[in-house]
Amino acid sequence: MKIFVSNDISEKGVALLREHFDVDVMPNMKPDELIKVINNYDGLVTRSMTKVTKEVIEASTRLKVIGRAGVGVDNIDIPAATAKGIVVLNTPEGNTMAATEHTVAMLMAMTRHIPQAHQSIQEGKWDRKSFDGIQVQGKTLGIIGVGRIGSRVAKRMQAMEMTTIGYDPYITEERAHQVGVELVDLDTLLAKSDYITIHTPLTKETEKMLNADAIAKMKDGVRIVNCARGGCMDPQAIADGVKSGKIAGAAAADAGIARLCDLAVEGAHVGFVPLRRQSEGEHMRRFTLCAARTSR
Numbered sequence: 001m002k003i004f005v006s007n008d009i010s011e012k013g014v015a016l017l018r019e020h021f022d023v024d025v026m027p028n029m030k031p032d033e034l035i036k037v038i039n040n041y042d043g044l045v046t047r048s049m050t051k052v053t054k055e056v057i058e059a060s061t062r063l064k065v066i067g068r069a070g071v072g073v074d075n076i077d078i079p080a081a082t083a084k085g086i087v088v089l090n091t092p093e094g095n096t097m098a099a100t101e102h103t104v105a106m107l108m109a110m111t112r113h114i115p116q117a118h119q120s121i122q123e124g125k126w127d128r129k130s131f132d133g134i135q136v137q138g139k140t141l142g143i144i145g146v147g148r149i150g151s152r153v154a155k156r157m158q159a160m161e162m163t164t165i166g167y168d169p170y171i172t173e174e175r176a177h178q179v180g181v182e183l184v185d186l187d188t189l190l191a192k193s194d195y196i197t198i199h200t201p202l203t204k205e206t207e208k209m210l211n212a213d214a215i216a217k218m219k220d221g222v223r224i225v226n227c228a229r230g231g232c233m234d235p236q237a238i239a240d241g242v243k244s245g246k247i248a249g250a251a252a253a254d255a256g257i258a259r260l261c262d263l264a265v266e267g268a269h270v271g272f273v274p275l276r277r278q279s280e281g282e283h284m285r286r287f288t289l290c291a292a293r294t295s296r
Contacts, residue, residue, distance in 0.1 A: 001021050002041045002042055002043070003041060003043040004024050004038065004043070004044050004045070005017070005025040005044075006029050007027050007045075007046050007048075007050050007247070008027045008216065009025070009047070009067070024041075027049075028050070028226040029050065031051050031053050031056055038060045038063060039059060039062060039063075041062070042221075043063070043064060044062050044066045045067045045292060046067070046068060046075070047068070047069050047070055048070060050075065051074040052066060052081075053076050054080040057077060057084060064086060065087045065088075066081060066086055066087070067088075067090075068088070070091060070095065071095055072090070072092065073088060074201060074203075086230070096148045096200060098151065099199075099227055100149050101254070102227050102284075102285050103149070103197055103199075103227040104156050105178045106227055106251035107157075107197065107251060108205040110225065112133035113132075113134050125169060129273055135290060136160050136161075136195070137162070139162050139163070140163045140187040140191030140193050140195070141153075141157050141162045141164050141193065141194070141197065142165050142166060142190070143168075144165075144167050144189065144197070144209070145167075145168055145170070145198060145199035145228070146166040146170070146176060146183075146199075147170040149183070150166065150168070153199065154179050155180065163189055164180060164181045166181040166182075166183055166189070167179065167183070167184060168183065171183075178197060183206075190214055191217075193218070193222065194221075194222065195221065195223045196210070196218070196222060196225070197224070197225040198210065198225070198226050199227075201229065202228075202229035202231045202232060206232050208231065208233065209232050209233070209236070211233075212234065212240070212241075215237055215241045216245065218246070218247075220245070220246055221246075222247055222248065223239065223247070224247060224250045224251070226250075226251070227251075230253065233252065238250050
């Protein structure tokens with residue numbers, strides 16, 4: 001059985017695969033390049049950089065399993081894979097704690113203007129008055145998506161004496177109560193929250209969920225964090241909100257807001273990095289088991 005690895009995967013993960021299969025590693029291929037080689041392989045291991053499109057999937061007559069070394073599978077055309085009977089795997093627990101801590105770090109960096117204050121010091125200035133922050137104590141945090149990551153963010157911010165409310169149509173009142181979150185509808189969350197953090201996959205329902213209409217329903221001076229998918233917010237609408245003063249601060253991973261406005265904190269999507277090796281090892285074990293079963 002031949003496996004193709006299309007992104008940078010830890011050497012430990014590749015070694016696990018090579019214990020059982022013939023493995024080729026060629027990182028960061030474009031879809032048109034992948035189309036030319038995919039029919040030589042029974043399995044594909046990818047991360048978010050590779051777009052496994054319908055055209056890629058249809059170019060293969062032997063592909064049996066696609067493994068995503070991470071959580072999100074929005075880079076894979078699931079309906080096309082399903083139509084051809086191809087199994088798609090991910091690692092749902094792989095980055096839970098890392099993404100949780102990344103969210104808290106971004107929230108606090110935004111609140112206290114840490115990146116801007118650091119840049120000011122780097123420029124030889126000592127300007128404290130321009131970087132007045134606020135305390136999160138006593139503020140309301142609205143969590144969109146109270147799942148593995150959202151619930152853990154809630155617990156950590158409760159320790160900082162924030163009130164936590166949440167919108168999530170997929171969890172029960174009982175589960176929300178267990179993690180100390182009051183479930184509300186989306187409009188109520190937007191209206192009541194001093195801070196809003198989003199923890200959802202990128203779907204048709206969540207794409208640009210935080211847009212101009214949503215922002216208009218928010219409190220003046222709201223602060224927004226998005227360490228999920230950049231596409232869950234409209235970067236121009238967020239930037240316009242910051243410029244108008246409606247939004248007091250925004251923090252995001254790969255959402256494209258920092259180039260549009262000040263008072264934004266943005267970085268690469270590094271929430272996965274601290275546990276990448278452990279997560280990829282777990283993923284490779286699951287992938288190996290599934291590939292072995294599909295090859296029978």
